[in-house]
Structures are given as structure tokens and as C-alpha cells.
Amino acid sequence: NAGVTQTPKFQVLKTGQSMTLQCAQDMNHEYMSWYRQDPGMGLRLIHYSVGAGITDQGEVPNGYNVSRSTTEDFPLRLLSAAPSQTSVYFCASSYKGQGPNEQYFGPGTRLTVT
Amino acid sequence: AQSVTQPDIHITVSEGASLELRCNYSYGATPYLFWYVQSPGQGLQLLLKYFSGDTLVQGIKGFEAEFKRSQSSFNLRKPSVHWSDAAEYFCALHSGGYQKVTFGIGTKLQVIP
Numbered sequence: 001n002a003g004v005t006q007t008p009k010f011q012v013l014k015t016g017q018s019m020t021l022q023c024a025q026d027m028n029h030e031y032m033s034w035y036r037q038d039p040g041m042g043l044r045l046i047h048y049s050v051g052a053g054i055t056d057q058g059e060v061p062n063g064y065n066v067s068r069s070t071t072e073d074f075p076l077r078l079l080s081a082a083p084s085q086t087s088v089y090f091c092a093s094s095y096k097g098q099g100p101n102e103q104y105f106g107p108g109t110r111l112t113v114t
Numbered sequence: 115a116q117s118v119t120q121p122d123i124h125i126t127v128s129e130g131a132s133l134e135l136r137c138n139y140s141y142g143a144t145p146y147l148f149w150y151v152q153s154p155g156q157g158l159q160l161l162l163k164y165f166s167g168d169t170l171v172q173g174i175k176g177f178e179a180e181f182k183r184s185q186s187s188f189n190l191r192k193p194s195v196h197w198s199d200a201a202e203y204f205c206a207l208h209s210g211g212y213q214k215v216t217f218g219i220g221t222k223l224q225v226i227p
């Protein structure tokens with residue numbers, strides 16, 4: 001099992017460029033999420049999905065889009081990158097069960113917007 | 115609104131010493147509480163979790179945590195720290211709904227010889 005994989009590991013963008021961060025999991029988890037991690041702020045939820053075709057906004061969704069066409073994949077799109085989106089991005093997945101379950105995290109993507 | 119406070123941003127302990135990392139939460143009902151660890155350049159890994167029942171929870175790598183409702187706390191402990199425990203530790207609160215996940219800002223642990 002690869003678990004949760006993310007690509008790329010590092011990315012530098014210029015302001016206004018767009019890009020997609022890839023996330024895939026091979027554990028057949030229903031739930032998937034995107035977080036950003038900033039110094040002194042912990043992890044903040046951007047978007048999440050409870051199954052294929054179903055997504056919703058988290059705490060900080062502005063400037064990001066998601067879709068979930070398959071159970072395995074949950075890409076995060078930056079429409080027009082801004083310096084404020086410089087961060088480390090983590091994808092996580094968990095299975096659907098009674099109550100909250102452990103989230104499995106990918107290794108992260110470090111994004112710099114200049 | 116729910117919140118998680120980790121009052122210590124950075125802690126330094128000597129190898130072999132005991133460790134306690136503090137976590138306080140604010141939530142109006144019974145919380146689901148987690149501790150995660152993040153090694154440098156890695157994603158987060160679950161150490162332990164509390165849902166209900168016994169208030170002293172055992173986790174991986176020799177860690178334990180105690181839920182104290184009266185103090186709204188869920189402190190993480192380890193009796194003897196190893197150099198490999200140097201990492202950042204996050205307390206998280208789930209309020210039941212999947213989207214209601216709140217992380218603390220993290221405590222960075224440094225272990226000195």
C-alpha cells in the first residue's frame with residue numbers, strides 16, 4: 001500500500017499562475033481533505049469530500065477548487081496563485097465509520113508563490 | 115465555537131527525562147480528541163485518540179494521554195523521552211461532524227543529549 005500520495009513535493013509559482021496539486025489514496029477511503037499548514041496557525045481545512053462527486057468547503061476555501069470524480073483522487077486547484085497561498089499543503093483521507101476516524105496524511109506539497 | 119490551545123510552542127527536554135505536552139480545548143459537548151506527531155518533512159501520524167470510556171489512553175511509541183473533562187484538557191505524556199521523539203505534536207478536536215476538525219498550533223519538541 002502506498003497510502004496517501006501527493007505530487008509535486010515542491011512547487012514555485014508566479015502570482016497569477018494556476019496549478020493543480022495531486023492527491024491519491026489506495027485505501028478505499030470515503031473521506032478526503034485538503035489542509036494548509038502555516039507557521040503558528042496549525043492545520044486549517046480548505047476543502048473536503050465525503051465521497052465521489054461530493055465536496056464541501058472547509059475553513060479557508062477561497063482561491064481553491066476541488067473535485068472528486070473517483071474515490072482514489074482528490075486534486076486541489078489554485079485558480080490564480082497569490083503570495084498568501086505560500087504554504088505547505090497536506091492531503092488526508094479516512095474511512096467512513098461510527099464517529100470520527102483517524103486521518104492518514106500524505107507527505108505534503110511545499111508551495112511558494114512569488 | 116470550538117477551539118484547541120497548545121500553550122507551549124517549543125519545549126526542550128533532555129533524553130531520558132519525562133515529557134508532558136499540554137492541550138486544552140473549548141467545546142460544548144463531549145469531544146473526540148486526537149494527538150498527531152509530525153516528523154520533519156513528513157505528514158502527520160496518529161499517536162492516540164480519545165472517544166469515550168477510560169480517560170487514560172495509550173498510544174504508539176510509549177505515549178499516553180489523559181482526558182480531564184473538569185479541566186478541558188488532554189495532555190500528552192511520555193515517561194522517558196528518546197532522541198527520535200523530536201518532532202512537532204498536534205492536538206486535534208473533532209466535534210462529530212467531519213468538517214468540524216480543529217487543530218492546535220502545535221508544540222515543537224527538541225530533545226537534547
